[in-house]
Amino acid sequence: MNSIPVMELHSSTEKMIKTTQTTCPYCGVGCGVTATVEETALGRKVSVVGDLNHPSNYGKLCIKGSNLADTVGLETRVLHPMLGRKKDLDTCIQKTSRVQTDWDTATDLIADKFQHYIDQYGPESIAFYVSGQLLTEDYYVVNKFVKGYLGTANIDTNSRLCMSSAVAAHKRAFGEDLVPASYRDFEHTDMVVLVGSNTAWCHPVLYQRIMKAKEERDLFVVVIDPRFTATCEAADLHLPILPGQDVTLFNGLLQYLATNHYTDTDFIAKHTQGLDAALISSETEFSIESLIERTGISAEKLTLFFEKFAQTDKVMSLFSMGVNQSSRGVDKANSIINCHLLTGKIGKLGAAPFSMTGQPNAMGGREVGGLANMLAAHMDLDNQKHQQLVQQFWQSPTIAKQVGLKAVDLFEAVEEGKIKAIWIMATNPVVSLPNADQVKRALEKCEFVIVSDICKDTDTTQYADVLLPALGWGEKDGTVTNSERRISRQRAFLDCPEQAKADWWSVSQVAKKLGFSGFDFESSHDIFKEHAELSAYQNAGLSQCSASEVFRYFNLKGLSDLSFTEYQYLEPVQWPILNKNQQDGAVAQLFETGQFSHADRKAKFIATAAVGAVNKTCSEYPLVLNTGRIRDQWHTMTRTGLSANLSTHKAEPYCEIHPNDALKYGLKDGELVEIKSVWGNCVLRATVSDNIRRGQIFAPIHWNDQFASDARIGKVVNPVVDAISGEPEFKHTPVMIQPFYTQWQGVFYVRKGFGNIVQKTIESTVWWTKIQTAKAVRYELADRHRFTETTEKLKSLLPFEDESFEWLNLEDQTAHISHSVVLQEGHLIASLYIAPKALLPDRDWVASLFKRERLSAMHRKALLAGQAMSMGQSEGPLVCSCFKVGKNRIIQTIKEKNITDEKQVTACLKAGGNCGSCLPEIRGLIKACQTEDV
Numbered sequence: 001m002n003s004i005p006v007m008e009l010h011s012s013t014e015k016m017i018k019t020t021q022t023t024c025p026y027c028g029v030g031c032g033v034t035a036t037v038e039e040t041a042l043g044r045k046v047s048v049v050g051d052l053n054h055p056s057n058y059g060k061l062c063i064k065g066s067n068l069a070d071t072v073g074l075e076t077r078v079l080h081p082m083l084g085r086k087k088d089l090d091t092c093i094q095k096t097s098r099v100q101t102d103w104d105t106a107t108d109l110i111a112d113k114f115q116h117y118i119d120q121y122g123p124e125s126i127a128f129y130v131s132g133q134l135l136t137e138d139y140y141v142v143n144k145f146v147k148g149y150l151g152t153a154n155i156d157t158n159s160r161l162c163m164s165s166a167v168a169a170h171k172r173a174f175g176e177d178l179v180p181a182s183y184r185d186f187e188h189t190d191m192v193v194l195v196g197s198n199t200a201w202c203h204p205v206l207y208q209r210i211m212k213a214k215e216e217r218d219l220f221v222v223v224i225d226p227r228f229t230a231t232c233e234a235a236d237l238h239l240p241i242l243p244g245q246d247v248t249l250f251n252g253l254l255q256y257l258a259t260n261h262y263t264d265t266d267f268i269a270k271h272t273q274g275l276d277a278a279l280i281s282s283e284t285e286f287s288i289e290s291l292i293e294r295t296g297i298s299a300e301k302l303t304l305f306f307e308k309f310a311q312t313d314k315v316m317s318l319f320s321m322g323v324n325q326s327s328r329g330v331d332k333a334n335s336i337i338n339c340h341l342l343t344g345k346i347g348k349l350g351a352a353p354f355s356m357t358g359q360p361n362a363m364g365g366r367e368v369g370g371l372a373n374m375l376a377a378h379m380d381l382d383n384q385k386h387q388q389l390v391q392q393f394w395q396s397p398t399i400a401k402q403v404g405l406k407a408v409d410l411f412e413a414v415e416e417g418k419i420k421a422i423w424i425m426a427t428n429p430v431v432s433l434p435n436a437d438q439v440k441r442a443l444e445k446c447e448f449v450i451v452s453d454i455c456k457d458t459d460t461t462q463y464a465d466v467l468l469p470a471l472g473w474g475e476k477d478g479t480v481t482n483s484e485r486r487i488s489r490q491r492a493f494l495d496c497p498e499q500a501k502a503d504w505w506s507v508s509q510v511a512k513k514l515g516f517s518g519f520d521f522e523s524s525h526d527i528f529k530e531h532a533e534l535s536a537y538q539n540a541g542l543s544q545c546s547a548s549e550v551f552r553y554f555n556l557k558g559l560s561d562l563s564f565t566e567y568q569y570l571e572p573v574q575w576p577i578l579n580k581n582q583q584d585g586a587v588a589q590l591f592e593t594g595q596f597s598h599a600d601r602k603a604k605f606i607a608t609a610a611v612g613a614v615n616k617t618c619s620e621y622p623l624v625l626n627t628g629r630i631r632d633q634w635h636t637m638t639r640t641g642l643s644a645n646l647s648t649h650k651a652e653p654y655c656e657i658h659p660n661d662a663l664k665y666g667l668k669d670g671e672l673v674e675i676k677s678v679w680g681n682c683v684l685r686a687t688v689s690d691n692i693r694r695g696q697i698f699a700p701i702h703w704n705d706q707f708a709s710d711a712r713i714g715k716v717v718n719p720v721v722d723a724i725s726g727e728p729e730f731k732h733t734p735v736m737i738q739p740f741y742t743q744w745q746g747v748f749y750v751r752k753g754f755g756n757i758v759q760k761t762i763e764s765t766v767w768w769t770k771i772q773t774a775k776a777v778r779y780e781l782a783d784r785h786r787f788t789e790t791t792e793k794l795k796s797l798l799p800f801e802d803e804s805f806e807w808l809n810l811e812d813q814t815a816h817i818s819h820s821v822v823l824q825e826g827h828l829i830a831s832l833y834i835a836p837k838a839l840l841p842d843r844d845w846v847a848s849l850f851k852r853e854r855l856s857a858m859h860r861k862a863l864l865a866g867q868a869m870s871m872g873q874s875e876g877p878l879v880c881s882c883f884k885v886g887k888n889r890i891i892q893t894i895k896e897k898n899i900t901d902e903k904q905v906t907a908c909l910k911a912g913g914n915c916g917s918c919l920p921e922i923r924g925l926i927k928a929c930q931t932e933d934v
């Protein structure tokens with residue numbers, strides 16, 4: 001692998017090309033990418049492709065990774081330290097008092113404030129909320145500072161929201177937070193069980209790897225999910241489980257396995273304990289009638305699943321957010337693990353439970369003790385022996401001895417005034433946390449808020465008293481660890497812009513100004529070496545520990561003396577790494593010897609009794625809200641929202657609802673609806689679909705106040721958490737739904753470069769959402785004011801008044817139609833259409849006209865009419881973002897050519913031939929055509 005950048009200078013064209021192997025910053029698959037920067041006299045061009053040699057993806061990338069180059073611009077970046085809140089929170093008037101400063105002034109202020117609060121209220125008055133977007137080196141330094149020098153554990157991470165239940169389950173079962181298998185296991189297994197995971201959309205590259213294995217061998221795929229998702233399209237069995245009933249299902253499986261003697265008695269006797277208690281706790285789920293009633297799954301499907309699991313030697317059970325994000329998330333994960341322990345389907349190639357993380361470095365955060373209840377190097381914060389070991393290694397003045405506040409509790413403590421200062425890094429909690437308006441209230445009241453981010457304007461940065469410019473993905477240097485325990489280098493391929501700095505550097509500056517030693521790091525290499533040394537410090541082997549030792553599988557001893565050059569060239573490698581020359585994959589399959597991390601080296605069965613939902617539906621809130629990710633967006637869209645290509649698949653915030661429920665509540669497909677819970681409300685566009693069960697609705701998590709007027713689904717989600725892990729229940733919130741009535745709807749396009757000056761005009765409407773296109777920004781609009789009032793107001797506020805702008809107008813007040821087009825020197829600058837929904841123009845057609853150098857007279861007429869000159873069949877909703885192929889064209893091709901396989905669609909239209917993310921939807925369209933459902 002060519003790890004270090006290679007530069008080529010072409011003298012004839014004065015072109016310099018630099019290529020760098022680095023890692024994708026999105027999901028937990030941890031794909032390797034090759035970034036190419038081409039510098040010419042005309043400027044810089046960045047391109048990103050998959051790294052053919054990286055063992056996580058072998059050159060494959062999903063649509064998000066393929067469009068990474070769209071997100072590296074500086075337009076939205078914060079580039080200098082800034083002081084002062086953007087919004088005057090008492091008067092809600094935008095201030096211009098946020099001022100640029102320098103790093104010395106900013107870090108002096110932070111250090112002085114911290115010292116003041118420590119002196120007045122103690123170290124527990126300070127908190128940090130960090131992120132799985134941080135590199136391991138950043139994570140390590142901030143945890144060392146907070147837990148070993150401030151002496152508080154009030155540091156938590158947004159990884160609490162996605163995988164902390166899996167962490168707790170692993171520790172209960174294995175004695176350590178371990179994912180025991182690797183991606184290659186999915187290529188050697190005979191059965192894959194996907195539990196609470198829309199893998200096709202959320203981890204597309206791993207899903208394509210599973211699908212390739214399915215094509216090549218007899219692989220039985222089961223999907224357990226309340227919804228019929230894209231992942232279900234190629235599955236052999238879909239179990240549409242009722243929300244929250246995973247423990248019931250797997251306890252039933254455990255009883256079936258035990259009763260029918262599908263057990264590995266030798267493995268159980270030698271390597272486990274606690275089986276009797278686990279069987280007793282699950283007895284109530286054994287009745288097939290009870291299972292049918294409680295899970296909502298038919299007897300036929302339950303029986304098939306149980307038999308297949310029992311009779312298949314190699315089973316991989318991949319579980320993700322649908323399991324973790326629950327008030328019973330830990331028990332759900334343990335109920336899955338119990339079934340693997342009972343049958344000995346663990347520690348073998350192709351057989352294991354497998355927790356799939358959501359973020360690129362959630363695993364790296366776990367390694368350094370990123371959660372409020374952990375210490376670095378897989379040690380426990382409430383274990384005195386572990387406290388002494390870590391403090392001794394760090395030579396720190398103190399060590400945190402009490403578990404800190406977990407995410408939801410932390411922000412409640414901020415609102416209560418117990419936390420006086422909070423430092424937020426690389427995350428957007430005003431959008432992502434449940435009961436998100438509570439987070440907003442907390443930050444409004446907090447005396448001192450520091451935010452480190454790359455984005456100048458997010459829902460969270462407006463509350464920053466100090467806003468620090470962090471490095472972006474292309475500028476960062478360090479390591480990340482993916483879901484299969486693989487450490488990969490993230491290498492910088494872009495220069496640091498202006499005054500942006502690494503997060504580890506900014507924390508180190510504050511630490512030194514507080515008088516702390518131990519933070520004289522010169523580079524990420526220095527930090528990684530210390531991190532690796534700590535992992536090996538007093539770490540016993542599988543033999544009996546001495547009094548001073550603690551055994552952990554997590555061990556980077558073989559990397560603890562890497563030279564700077566060796567670190568630069570470090571290949572992707574899985575831990576544990578006991579020597580420098582260790583072959584990658586040498587210990588890919590943990591527990592092969594039956595040795596676990598508990599003191600007795602045995603795994604533990606965990607008793608997991610099924611209970612009902614914590615928050616039940618009622619007459620006022622009769623529906624269950626389930627939230628999650630979509631294919632082309634990432635978290636709160638601060639990066640992916642910048643890409644036009646990623647805005648085409650699902651352009652607007654929406655919710656899925658069953659047709660019978662839509663009829664019951666008076667909702668129409670494509671119309672606006674309001675969702676309400678005890679905690680808050682939001683407005684989305686309805687998508688009526690048979691893919692969701694009656695009584696449930698689904699909404700994506702991504703939209704924020706920068707991209708829509710009222711689409712933060714987090715403020716609707718209930719804040720109940722798992723009692724063990726503290727992970728919130730994102731999958732089960734009782735809600736009601738009703739039409740959101742408006743007088744009119746419209747669509748407004750404005751050429752990029754003019755967007756910022758019209759944003760306030762747009763925000764004057766009651767509902768709007770912002771969508772990137774190649775050359776223009778598109779706004780979908782709706783309002784409750786009378787038609788004539790609104791059109792006059794909007795036009796008067798648009799800043800196109802000087803004589804260089806040419807206006808074209810069409811008005812029919814009786815029909816409630818108003819079309820306005822703004823031109824400048826023949827270029828299309830803006831277009832505004834207000835009309836009945838059915839008469840609004842084709843969105844892709846309007847966007848395409850912004851790409852033209854000059855508009856003809858016919859184009860002008862068509863624009864004013866809101867209809868193309870020659871209206872062929874519209875592409876319809878985009879399915880393949882890579883090649884811009886819409887649903888209508890795919891359906892037409894399937895029918896005309898009598899297509900029965902997605903590969904035929906790819907051959908005809910290219911759709912699905914690049915990243916493969918759209919293949920599940922293409923399969924669904926083929927099935928629908930065969931049954932004449934489209």
